Every structure is written in C-alpha cells, then in structure tokens.
Amino acid sequence: MPEAEIVLRLDRISKRFGALKANDAVSLTLRRGEVVALLGENGAGKTTLMNVLFGHYLADAGTIEVFGQPLAPGNPRAALAAGVGMVHQHFALAGNLTVLENIRLGTERLWARGVGAAREKVERLSRDFGLSVHPDARVGRLSVGERQRVEILKALYRDARILILDEPTAVLTPQEAEALFATLRRATGLGLSVIFISHKLHEVMAIADRCVVLRHGRVVGAVDTHATDRGALAALMVGGELSLPRAEARAAGAVLMRVDGVSTPDRGAVPGLKAVTLDLRAGQITGLAGVSGNGQAALAEIIGGLARPASGRLTLRDRPVRDWSPGIALAQGIARIPEDRHHQGTIGDFDLTENAVLETYRSRFSRRGWMNWRAARRFAEAIIKGYDVRCPGPETRIRLLSGGNMQKLILGRALAGGSIREAPEIILANQPVRGLDVGAIAYVQSQLIAARDRGTAVLLISEDLDEIMGLSDIIHVMSQGRLSPGFARGTMTAPELGLWMAGQKFESAHAA
Amino acid sequence: MSEIVDILISASFWAAVIRIASPLILATMGELICERAGVLNLGIEGIMVIGAFTGWMAVWQGLPLWGGVAVAMGAGMLFGLLQSTLTVPFGLSQHVVGLGVTLLASSTASFAYRLMLPEVTSPPKIEPFRPLDIPLLSALPWAGEALSQTALTWAAFAVAGAVAWTLYRTPLGLALRAVGENPAAVEAQGLSVTGLRMGAVIVGSGLMAVGGAFLTLSAFSSFFFGMVNGRGWICVALVVFGGWKPGKALLGAILFAAFDALQIRLQQTELGAVLPYQLFLALPFILSILALILMSRRAEVPAALMVPYNKGER
Numbered sequence A: 001m002p003e004a005e006i007v008l009r010l011d012r013i014s015k016r017f018g019a020l021k022a023n024d025a026v027s028l029t030l031r032r033g034e035v036v037a038l039l040g041e042n043g044a045g046k047t048t049l050m051n052v053l054f055g056h057y058l059a060d061a062g063t064i065e066v067f068g069q070p071l072a073p074g075n076p077r078a079a080l081a082a083g084v085g086m087v088h089q090h091f092a093l094a095g096n097l098t099v100l101e102n103i104r105l106g107t108e109r110l111w112a113r114g115v116g117a118a119r120e121k122v123e124r125l126s127r128d129f130g131l132s133v134h135p136d137a138r139v140g141r142l143s144v145g146e147r148q149r150v151e152i153l154k155a156l157y158r159d160a161r162i163l164i165l166d167e168p169t170a171v172l173t174p175q176e177a178e179a180l181f182a183t184l185r186r187a188t189g190l191g192l193s194v195i196f197i198s199h200k201l202h203e204v205m206a207i208a209d210r211c212v213v214l215r216h217g218r219v220v221g222a223v224d225t226h227a228t229d230r231g232a233l234a235a236l237m238v239g240g241e242l243s244l245p246r247a248e249a250r251a252a253g254a255v256l257m258r259v260d261g262v263s264t265p266d267r268g269a270v271p272g273l274k275a276v277t278l279d280l281r282a283g284q285i286t287g288l289a290g291v292s293g294n295g296q297a298a299l300a301e302i303i304g305g306l307a308r309p310a311s312g313r314l315t316l317r318d319r320p321v322r323d324w325s326p327g328i329a330l331a332q333g334i335a336r337i338p339e340d341r342h343h344q345g346t347i348g349d350f351d352l353t354e355n356a357v358l359e360t361y362r363s364r365f366s367r368r369g370w371m372n373w374r375a376a377r378r379f380a381e382a383i384i385k386g387y388d389v390r391c392p393g394p395e396t397r398i399r400l401l402s403g404g405n406m407q408k409l410i411l412g413r414a415l416a417g418g419s420i421r422e423a424p425e426i427i428l429a430n431q432p433v434r435g436l437d438v439g440a441i442a443y444v445q446s447q448l449i450a451a452r453d454r455g456t457a458v459l460l461i462s463e464d465l466d467e468i469m470g471l472s473d474i475i476h477v478m479s480q481g482r483l484s485p486g487f488a489r490g491t492m493t494a495p496e497l498g499l500w501m502a503g504q505k506f507e508s509a510h511a512a
Numbered sequence B: 001m002s003e004i005v006d007i008l009i010s011a012s013f014w015a016a017v018i019r020i021a022s023p024l025i026l027a028t029m030g031e032l033i034c035e036r037a038g039v040l041n042l043g044i045e046g047i048m049v050i051g052a053f054t055g056w057m058a059v060w061q062g063l064p065l066w067g068g069v070a071v072a073m074g075a076g077m078l079f080g081l082l083q084s085t086l087t088v089p090f091g092l093s094q095h096v097v098g099l100g101v102t103l104l105a106s107s108t109a110s111f112a113y114r115l116m117l118p119e120v121t122s123p124p125k126i127e128p129f130r131p132l133d134i135p136l137l138s139a140l141p142w143a144g145e146a147l148s149q150t151a152l153t154w155a156a157f158a159v160a161g162a163v164a165w166t167l168y169r170t171p172l173g174l175a176l177r178a179v180g181e182n183p184a185a186v187e188a189q190g191l192s193v194t195g196l197r198m199g200a201v202i203v204g205s206g207l208m209a210v211g212g213a214f215l216t217l218s219a220f221s222s223f224f225f226g227m228v229n230g231r232g233w234i235c236v237a238l239v240v241f242g243g244w245k246p247g248k249a250l251l252g253a254i255l256f257a258a259f260d261a262l263q264i265r266l267q268q269t270e271l272g273a274v275l276p277y278q279l280f281l282a283l284p285f286i287l288s289i290l291a292l293i294l295m296s297r298r299a300e301v302p303a304a305l306m307v308p309y310n311k312g313e314r
C-alpha cells in the first residue's frame, strides 16, 4: 500500500512556561486517514503541543505545516481555516447558547444571516457521524457526553480535515466512548486524520494506527500500534517497568459508617437513591460500580456531608448522625477525593500551599485566628514530595498544573490527614484516577490499598470495572438509584457485574 | 386612593414616565452591551456626565442638536476606549477602573465647564429638542398627549429594539453573548475576544453618553453639576433587574420612571402635606430594590462577567 499523503507536519516545536520546558523540539507527522495517539504522563506536554498547533499558544520555536502550507502561528482562526478542528480537554463551549448557536459561532460574517442552511448541515452531520444531539438544546443543560458531541460537530461543521481530540474519553461512560470510536472510524474512512490523546491504553490499542510518546516535553518514542502492546507503551511512557497494584484479601474490621435505608428525591433525569443500605468497614475497600449518573453522586454527597437524606439515616461508629455538613464530616475523619477536581476540589487561583490546607486551615494550621503559614508550607511540600506532584513549587497557582498533578495534590491532602485526627478513618474516593496517567494510577491505587491496610475504610466509586475488581474487597453495583447486594472479592465476573449495571439483575432479584 | 388612580390614568403622567425613562433606557442598553460581553462598566455615571456636558456645549457653540448628540456619543466612546483598554487587554480590576473613569469623566466635565465659562453664574440655555408632531398619532385623544415626545425619546426605544435584534438575530450578537459567557469558546472559534469586548465597551459607552446628553438636549436644556444624580448607578441595577435581557431591562426602566413620576405627583396631594417629602424621594428606590429582589432571583448572570481573559494562560 502506498503511503498516504502527509497532512500535518510539526517541526521541532518548543514551548516554555517560565523555567519549565513543556515542549522541547517536538516533531510529529500525520497522514491522511490516520489516527495517531499522543501518549505521555500527566504534564508531559500533550495539551500544550495541541494548543500550539491550534494557535492558543505561541510556540517559542518550531514550524507547523498543514497540507504542505505553513500555518500562521498563534492564530486559531488560521488553524480553523486550514482545516484543523480541536475538541478541547476542557470543552470550549458557551453554556448560555444552544447547540446550533455554539456551532455557528464565528462561522458567519458578523452582520450576515442564514440559520436555515446551518441547521440542515448540523442535522446532516449528526446523522452521518452518529452524533445525536438536539440542535436547539441549551449547552449548559447537556451531559458531558452530549457536550463532547457538540465539540466534534463544531469541528466537522467547519469541514475540518484534521481532528484533535484531547482526552475525549476521560469523562465519558464506556458506552459513550464506544459510540465515539464508531464516529471516529467513520471519519477516518472519509479521509479525516485524527490526533487522539488518552491515558487509557486499551482505547489507544483499539483505535490508533501509530503512537507517539512524550515524556517531560520530549518525544521518547514512536511506534506502530500493531507492533506493540499495552505493557510496552506503559513502559515507554513512564520510562521503566510498571506493575499495577493488586490488593490481597484481608479480614475487615468494625462497621465505621452505615447508610441505612437512605432515599433522596430524583433530580431531573438523574435518579435519586432508593432505600440504599451500605456498610463501610474498617480495613476494607468497598467498590461501587455502575455507569455514572445512576445515583453515585447523591450517595457521595450524603456521605461527604453535602446533602442530607430525605428518608433513612446515617450512623457513624454506631451512633446515629444528627447534624451533618461537610465540616462535620471532615471533623469526623471522613476525607473526600471529589469527582470534579476543578470545581469541588481546588480553587484555581490559590497556590498549592493554600489548596493543600483548604480543608484544615482552621483546625490544624492556625492558632488564635492567625494562620501558621510556615507549617502550611511544610505540609504542602511534604505532599508535593510524597505524592510526586510535578510543579515549580508550593507557591504555584494550582490552575497551572496539569490535571493529573492536581489530582495527586488532592489525594495527598486527603490521605495525609484531611482531618483533625491526622489520618482519616473513612476515604470517599469518587473516580480518583480519572484523567491520570498509568504511572499515577498505579500510585494512587497503591496509596488507597496502603490506607486500607492501616485500617481505613475506603469507598471507591468508579465506572472502570477493572479498577473496581482489582481493588475492592466487596463490590456493590448501582443502577437507577438502587444498590445491589455486596459481592465478596473474586465471586463475580465482569459480565455478571455488567448485568447488574444494566439493571437486569435487579428485576430478577425482585421477582424471585 | 382615588387620587392615585386619577394620576395613573392621566395622559400627562404617562408622558412624564416615558420622558423620564428615555435617558435610563439609553444608558441601560449601553451597560447591558458591556456586561453581556463580560465587562462591568462602572464608568457609566461619569460617562453620562460627559455626554450631558459635551452634547450641550457643542450645541451652545452652534452645532445642530443631532450634532450635539454625535459629539456626546464620540466623547463617551473615547472614555469607553480608555475603560476597555485598561480592563480588556491589560485585565485590570473592572471595579477600580470603572470608578476611576467615573471620577475622571465627571471632573473633566467640571474642569472644562469652568474653563469655558469662567464668569457665568447660571449656565446658558440652549434650544432643546421639541416634541415630534406625528401626523395621525398626535391627533388621538389620550395617546396623542402621552406620546408627544422628542425625537431622542423615539431614538431611545429604537436603540432598545436594535440592541435586542443585534443580540438575538445577528452573528455579532451571538459572539457577544458567547464572549461574556466563555471567552475561551469564542477564541476557539477563531474570533478575537479582545476585539469583541473592546468594541462592546466602546459602543456601550457611546450609548451611555447619549443617555446623558438626553438630559441637556431634551429634558433640561441646560447643564448643571449633579444633574446625572445617580442615574448611572440606577442603570447598572436595571441591567440586573432585566436579567441581562434588553426587553426586560426596558420594562424595568419604565417601571422605575413610573415610580419616579408618581412620587413627584404624590407630593402634591394631601399625602404630601402629612408625610416628609424625603419619603417620596426614596419611594422609587425602595420599590426598585423590592422589584430587584423579586425579579433577579433566577436571572442568569453572564458567567464570565468581570473575569479578564488572557490568551495563552490557563
């Protein structure tokens, strides 16, 4: 087969942020109809490279050629005109506008009219590519999966020939990810070329033709997907062998928290809890499997103190809970690793020290109303060192960190004594490894296991069945706000859990 | 009670309401454009003063009335350029810059006034806009009197319509609504965040200045200090009241004007003999605050209002 034409050539792109070399002479080529996966640890510089290509950032050095033509640097308009479309890691959509308005934005002369043709084109594209979303729905009300379809439609609407997808599957359910791959296959069949960024190696193996691996801003390898395997890719990314932690079975301790017949009202399409009963035991990891949006968020809010049950009750160390708030929960030794690290976990414009003591500044880091910044800084430095947070230093604003490194700081904060009791007794880990690279995942998981071995009760909420089955001592499944019975480690196979997740087993269990 | 009803059904009352509302409508639309693009423009109060002064001065120097309006608009846009340069590309605090612009603009007006009219004790009068005579309309019994308004009033309503049409019917309006919500989305679609925001602030400031000029060119026919008298701040509140929507903001301006016209008339009834007049003066503000509380509960604030955008930063 003759090699297809080269559609994109990045030549020795370099980009620094202060002292940090985010991209160091990175070169990359993309051919027509090809999917190239861009891999690398958190903070390796993947998003930065794509931002340079799309013109959000101005490179310090290097050139870009699209379809043989040099691309004007630092200008998204030029990139769009040259046929480059980007699905941003953090979507670039205006929530107050409709789907159609977001897609049309910037495509017409500012005083022109002509919505009719736009609507037809969007409808045709969403049919052709299997991207179903209502053109008149307000983007602010859409689910993440739907928003992502809007981002892709935006690129297709402008006749993009090169599609950049920056961690498109990090926030998708497994089903949505499958649908996305079907769309991508259709697109490449039509001659589009794709740059695909993901930390999920099985996805990369399934969809990519070639992989380019970045480490510390430099290309450390480029391989054909069919000539490699997951292990080799992971090794290339972290620069060494990597073994995923597996927890051994252990005897569980006393019940620390009991959720007793708790129900909450439905929230629009998201079901509330339906008489959920769950025990969290010391020295045990309780896995909560299920497609997100089935009530996991409601349960996490109740346990974390953000919400109160409409009926049912909560008992903590055999005492019924009366007053319940995030502050009380924290004081009672419950540490949270929130699902949404940008909004619930951190304050973007605060530095790492301030974010590290966000939950405990009053109890642990102040005396008589005065902050003890020295202790706070030592604490932050300990987390940075202990949890390998890659950053210039504790005075960096946290918004500048890559997503993975932000998550490591939150984890460190939760585990290294989120509460006054120094070490937490209960850890509520909601999608703790979302968006993390393989090395970081292994690290976070081993830390959760270590916490369990010290006698902490861990509630692990995840959509990833491999993760749930690998770590949990006992597994529950959530579906439509209902909770399955607990299954001990090793008693269930993935397909069986899948049936529970789909809700079928609930019906049969009910009928029996 | 029947006195209030009498007031409310009189045509002269409604003529006053529309007259009082006109400058508010103009300036509110100006502020609304700025805020929709994500910039809070607290320069409004001073820009209205500058508009009132320059418009009047231009006419007194011999320009036609519409020439005065154009001069006022140009002066407002100049201050809009200052405000937007500091807040958009430089990303300075919109509160501080806004208050600074207000101080600078109103003191510039005072300074220029003293410079140009050093000896005058009472400011000279100009020949203001006359109510328009509209063929069939003016002959109608009640409406004819209520709608006997100057061309600038009609222009104010036309501006409100044009703002609504632009915001919701043109690609430009789409871009404006987007840039106040998520500037990153606008940049990712190849538009210039800086250009849109600066343009909105400059045009919006021009409208505010015309709102100020209404006071001298259409209402009082002369300029005196303190004549804007907090109207700018009212307009900032009216934008919130209207939930950042031109139609509702227009209604808010009319409602406020109605309270204002009503309190003047109530002072002349027997109630006015019993209650202190300050109470009547406070009435429109008290009622407006109540209305604001009721109306703005579910309003959607532009998400990026007051958030500076710096390209190439996270």
Ligand SMILES: Nc1ncnc2c1ncn2[C@@H]1O[C@H](COP(=O)(O)OP(=O)(O)OP(=O)(O)O)[C@@H](O)[C@H]1O
Binding pocket: A017, A020, A022, A040, A041, A042, A043, A044, A045, A046, A047, A048, A049, A089, A390, A400, A401, A402, A403, A404, A405, A435, B312, B313, B314
């Ligand atoms: N605008 C910026 N200002 C300062 N530093 C930045 C900026 N953008 C990125 N960085 C830094 O550059 C490095 C690379 O970040 P980048 O977002 O490209 O990583 P990534 O490979 O996409 O990681 P992840 O997998 O976590 O998304 C990080 O250390 C990050 O903190």
Ligand SMILES: [Mg+2]
Binding pocket: A046, A047, A048, A089, A166, A402, A403
């Ligand atoms: Mg990234």
